Amino acid sequence: MKKIRYCGNCNPDVHPEDxxxxxxxxxxxxxxxxxxxxxxxxxRACLTKKGPAQKxxxxxxxxxxxxxxxxxx
Numbered sequence: 001m002k003k004i005r006y007c008g009n010c011n012p013d014v015h016p017e018d019x020x021x022x023x024x025x026x027x028x029x030x031x032x033x034x035x036x037x038x039x040x041x042x043x044r045a046c047l048t049k050k051g052p053a054q055k056x057x058x059x060x061x062x063x064x065x066x067x068x069x070x071x072x073x
Contacts, residue, residue: 002029006065008041014065022068027061034058041065 004023009016019039027037035058040047048062 002027002035002037004037004039005047006039006041007047008039008065011041011065014041014069018069019065022071026068026071036060038062039065039068 004020006016006019008014008019019041023037023039027035038047038060040062041064043064045064
């Protein structure tokens, strides 16, 4: 099961729909694995700045929205 947390609606340079599409292509559903994807929309990294990434049973991936969109291209 894939869980996505996105912080970045304050960033006018990257549209959330573009990030969502990129993430769907980069991380298709992988049966049997729990994956938490944490996406920071700007360099402030508010989503992960205050502490470590959320603990999950599976894997945690942290990336910036720009990185996700660039990798899609």
